[in-house]
Amino acid sequence: MMEKATITIDGRKIQARYGQTILQAAREHGIYIPVLCDHPALPPEGACRICLVEIERQRTLQPACTFPVSEGLVIYTHSPKVIEARKFSLELLLSDHPLDCMTCEATGNCLLQDLAYEYGVTGDRYQGEKHQYPIDASNPFIVVDRNKCILCRRCVRACAYINGVEAISVFYRGFNAYIGFGADSTMQDSPCEFCGSCVEVCPTGALWPKMAIGKGRPYQLQKVQTVCAYCGVGCQIELQVRNNRIVNVVGVENAPVNQGFTCVKGRFGNDFVHHPDRLTRPRVRKYLLEGGKREGKERGEWVEVDWDTALDLVSRKLVEIRDTYGSDSIGVLTSAKCTNEENYLMNKLARQLIGTNNIDHCARL
Numbered sequence: 001m002m003e004k005a006t007i008t009i010d011g012r013k014i015q016a017r018y019g020q021t022i023l024q025a026a027r028e029h030g031i032y033i034p035v036l037c038d039h040p041a042l043p044p045e046g047a048c049r050i051c052l053v054e055i056e057r058q059r060t061l062q063p064a065c066t067f068p069v070s071e072g073l074v075i076y077t078h079s080p081k082v083i084e085a086r087k088f089s090l091e092l093l094l095s096d097h098p099l100d101c102m103t104c105e106a107t108g109n110c111l112l113q114d115l116a117y118e119y120g121v122t123g124d125r126y127q128g129e130k131h132q133y134p135i136d137a138s139n140p141f142i143v144v145d146r147n148k149c150i151l152c153r154r155c156v157r158a159c160a161y162i163n164g165v166e167a168i169s170v171f172y173r174g175f176n177a178y179i180g181f182g183a184d185s186t187m188q189d190s191p192c193e194f195c196g197s198c199v200e201v202c203p204t205g206a207l208w209p210k211m212a213i214g215k216g217r218p219y220q221l222q223k224v225q226t227v228c229a230y231c232g233v234g235c236q237i238e239l240q241v242r243n244n245r246i247v248n249v250v251g252v253e254n255a256p257v258n259q260g261f262t263c264v265k266g267r268f269g270n271d272f273v274h275h276p277d278r279l280t281r282p283r284v285r286k287y288l289l290e291g292g293k294r295e296g297k298e299r300g301e302w303v304e305v306d307w308d309t310a311l312d313l314v315s316r317k318l319v320e321i322r323d324t325y326g327s328d329s330i331g332v333l334t335s336a337k338c339t340n341e342e343n344y345l346m347n348k349l350a351r352q353l354i355g356t357n358n359i360d361h362c363a364r365l
């Protein structure tokens with residue numbers, strides 16, 4: 001069997017691999033087909049019908065995200081029929097949608113909004129019953145607003161295939177279908193591990209990180225790409241910063257290690273940076289400043305000092321201990337919350353200045 005099929009998309013001949021879908025082949029060749037339920041990291045679902053394309057000799061329009069390539073296919077991605085079908089699907093989705101883009105957290109970062117804009121769909125064509133689901137804000141990290149859910153099932157697949165937890169599923173059918181957690185409990189009471197993979201893939205504002213609410217529109221945020229400091233895996237994350245404060249964290253989509261996904265710590269655990277309990281200036285025990293032995297509770301108390309005072313004291317003590325008891329009487333523990341460069345410098349300090357190989361790091365545990 002031939003490994004490649006020649007297909008024609010919008011008059012352009014391309015070589016597609018057997019086993020690929022039309023959408024995958026189009027993406028590989030930079031040809032745009034809109035999607036809602038499809039996500040490159042997830043298995044195809046064929047739920048939203050936004051990717052419908054016209055294929056010669058096919059009786060009806062076909063979803064590009066599930067239709068496999070074969071030799072000689074001739075495909076039109078933006079024919080009048082296709083555009084009409086996409087508009088119809090969008091109108092149906094918007095007919096049961098709150099349409100509160102003005103105050104919605106997802107504005108500017110919402111595939112549904114982008115497609116409505118692209119196809120000039122306003123959501124006023126079909127009037128009917130709208131759901132009024134209560135908001136589920138039961139857990140510390142993620143707000144669930146089912147009124148904005150388009151049942152694309154990206155979250156269901158992310159939870160099952162990326163995180164392997166299967167905390168989300170679709171309950172009931174037809175107009176009454178909704179996404180639910182565990183045995184239809186709150187997200188907090190479900191097996192959810194709060195990795196946030198579902199939030200990462202949700203194309204609308206239905207799943208949103210609590211920490212980011214009210215903190216700014218995408219264009220107001222400075223985006224800083226960095227490596228998660230929590231463990232040795234090295235997931236790449238994007239810190240979204242406003243007024244010098246981290247307001248949200250997302251995964252970096254094409255990062256070799258994590259492909260846009262993280263664990264709960266990487267995505268939701270970076271608020272320690274601004275935590276009021278965090279020490280930002282050094283402290284030393286009072287008796288170490290005054291000299292002599294630690295006697296009495298009062299002389300053991302912490303005193304805030306400047307960095308020079310603290311570092312002079314530490315280096316003097318380290319030298320004293322090394323000279324009295326030998327280099328190997330000292331051990332150094334470094335932290336995953338420091339940068340690689342800082343940890344490298346600690347290694348230099350231990351081995352070259354103190355003269356010991358007693359150095360370890362919490363990420364190795």
Ligand code: SF4
Binds near residue numbers: 105108113
């Ligand atoms: S989820 Fe998207 S389309 Fe819906 S209100 Fe929010 S921004 Fe608008």
Ligand code: SF4
Binds near residue numbers: 165193
């Ligand atoms: S946060 Fe993670 S574990 Fe929880 S529902 Fe979403 S994908 Fe599943």
Ligand code: SF4
Binds near residue numbers: 149150156198202206
């Ligand atoms: S919550 Fe988001 S990802 Fe999940 S089905 Fe609804 S719109 Fe899709």
Ligand code: FES
Binds near residue numbers: 035037063
């Ligand atoms: S993207 Fe193909 S059906 Fe949703």
